[in-house]
Amino acid sequence: MITLKLKQKEAQAILSAAQTFFENNIKKAKAEDNLAVFWTILFKDFEKGIKKAGQQYDKQIEEKKND
Numbered sequence: 866m867i868t869l870k871l872k873q874k875e876a877q878a879i880l881s882a883a884q885t886f887f888e889n890n891i892k893k894a895k896a897e898d899n900l901a902v903f904w905t906i907l908f909k910d911f912e913k914g915i916k917k918a919g920q921q922y923d924k925q926i927e928e929k930k931n932d
Contacts, residue, residue, distance in 0.1 A: 876922055883915050 871879070894900045895908060904911075 873926070880915070880919055880922055884919070887911060887915055 869876075891900070891904055891908065891911065894904065900908065
């Protein structure tokens with residue numbers, strides 16, 4: 866497990882950029898069967914990682930609001 870300590874805006878920027886890149890480039894290339902070998906190997910982990918990071922971010926923001 867890795868823990869990154871980022872400011873809220875830094876985390877938002879990274880998650881937003883990763884999600885946008887995934888949706889507009891990686892997922893699109895996979896649908897067109899035009900995905901590089903590197904991304905083919907990492908696709909599921911990248912998709913899972915973005916989802917998990919977003920969930921963790923949302924959870925931490927919600928906890929911060931409730932404090």
